[in-house]
Amino acid sequence: MVPVQPPLPPPIPPGAVTVPDPVPDRDAEPAAEGALARSQAARRRRVLDATLQLAAAGGFDAVQMRDVAAAADVALGTVYRYFASKERLLLEAMAEQQADLRAYLEVHPPREPTPAARVVSVLRGANHSLREFPDVTAAMVRSFGTAQIENADIVRRVTEIMTGIITSAIHAPERRAATENEVRVARILMQVWLSSLNGWVCGVDGPDRVDDDLAAAAALLLP
Amino acid sequence: MVPVQPPLPPPIPPGAVTVPDPVPDRDAEPAAEGALARSQAARRRRVLDATLQLAAAGGFDAVQMRDVAAAADVALGTVYRYFASKERLLLEAMAEQQADLRAYLEVHPPREPTPAARVVSVLRGANHSLREFPDVTAAMVRSFGTAQIENADIVRRVTEIMTGIITSAIHAPERRAATENEVRVARILMQVWLSSLNGWVCGVDGPDRVDDDLAAAAALLLP
DNA sequence: GCGAAAATCAGAACGTGTTCCAATTCCGAT
DNA sequence: ATCGGAATTGGAACACGTTCTGATTTTCGC
Numbered sequence A, B: 001m002v003p004v005q006p007p008l009p010p011p012i013p014p015g016a017v018t019v020p021d022p023v024p025d026r027d028a029e030p031a032a033e034g035a036l037a038r039s040q041a042a043r044r045r046r047v048l049d050a051t052l053q054l055a056a057a058g059g060f061d062a063v064q065m066r067d068v069a070a071a072a073d074v075a076l077g078t079v080y081r082y083f084a085s086k087e088r089l090l091l092e093a094m095a096e097q098q099a100d101l102r103a104y105l106e107v108h109p110p111r112e113p114t115p116a117a118r119v120v121s122v123l124r125g126a127n128h129s130l131r132e133f134p135d136v137t138a139a140m141v142r143s144f145g146t147a148q149i150e151n152a153d154i155v156r157r158v159t160e161i162m163t164g165i166i167t168s169a170i171h172a173p174e175r176r177a178a179t180e181n182e183v184r185v186a187r188i189l190m191q192v193w194l195s196s197l198n199g200w201v202c203g204v205d206g207p208d209r210v211d212d213d214l215a216a217a218a219a220l221l222l223p
Numbered sequence C: 001g002c003g004a005a006a007a008t009c010a011g012a013a014c015g016t017g018t019t020c021c022a023a024t025t026c027c028g029a030t
Numbered sequence D: 001a002t003c004g005g006a007a008t009t010g011g012a013a014c015a016c017g018t019t020c021t022g023a024t025t026t027t028c029g030c
Helices: A035-058 A065-071 A076-082 A086-107 A115-132 A134-146 A149-171 A180-201 A208-221 B035-058 B065-072 B076-082 B086-107 B115-132 B134-146 B149-171 B180-201 B208-221
Strands: none
Touching: A035 A065, A035 A076, A035 A086, A035 A134, A065 A076, A086 A115, A086 A134, A086 A149, A115 A134, A115 A149, A115 A180, A115 A208, A134 A180, A134 B134, A149 A180, A180 A208, A180 B180, A180 B208, A208 B180, A208 B208, B035 B065, B035 B076, B035 B086, B035 B134, B065 B076, B086 B115, B086 B134, B086 B149, B115 B134, B115 B149, B115 B180, B115 B208, B134 B180, B149 B180, B180 B208
């Protein structure tokens, strides 16, 4: 079992949190020009980094909005200008993490011969990374489980990314549209994944259970 | 599709909340004798009823501990003596609801000819009831999704009841031990169920999606 | 450069979950 | 009937997410 090396980004290299890269605010936006946009992107990034840093230390409860603001060197009100709630903040971080995983897998698709083996390989790799920062995972999964209507958009984005990752694994390395049935199976696997993660971060099951659940489901649902 | 009639208990007949039945505190405890135990059981019940009543009105946010205490005619501290947190309060209500469903199904097992059809029938019936009180469902599912380590026991209880309901449906009406494979399948279906409910209460999907997801999963996993 | 508009800041303030405490009431054994 | 201990009460107090406000700074079009 080759552990897919760096699927999820580490929650933060503990130094260098000031003035990171001037990426555009969200993925897919045409990179607004001025200095404002630049400093805003930097601020947003600092807030997200501070969030991950705090979550890595003590999980959901350690992500206190006043601390996030302080660590990001930003006023509390500014945090709320960028992220409408603590929940949203963590969900955006989760979406970013999943998007990073997807990007990584596009460069390093799984090589196993069968769909089931590929799916298991990808998800094991992801879980491996999640297990290295259990508190970050717990914070994100918990936010996911608490989600309200006002965050439906990010929740949807996260589930779509996860489903996309799984469908890609099903028919990787060939890149073609997924069949209707593949999408159904991928959705089920994503649901199993989320529920299983929830069971883990709640302390109901050990972390291995996540891998086991997914392996069992993949074996039953995929050739 | 015969909607299984009253699988989940209605959140409360809006009247008659004072001094309900003196059932023993939890299921399976030998009904302690004295007046103390009796009044305690009544108190506990009032608190749970008040919780459901408030949840039915406005969901998770409407269940405010001070209001629960007032509605149950009990001091705030007493609520916390019985339920260590708001989350726990809602999870215990959820466990009770699921236990009621299980009890109902023992009397009215599904009659369909195939395991898949029986499972779909049972879960559709349950969903039908859940949809009648969406705010109650949302409150419970949300508590489930937020669960912490200190509530691992109830979370486990709930998942076990749900899994048990599904395994029973798989091989109902004959009552025998479930095979290892049936348990695996039941667990996957339970996870799909929970995830799907989460998607519904988050506003990501419509309520029909829950039925659809379960039907699709059952079709893929069961004969 | 200059002025208007937007963004940010610092901090107060509010609501709700949770904890704590002193006073009181209730139960059960003597 | 009474005493001791446990349960309950009413309410204050605290923590943290969230909102609000007025002052200050930054950005951009002129």
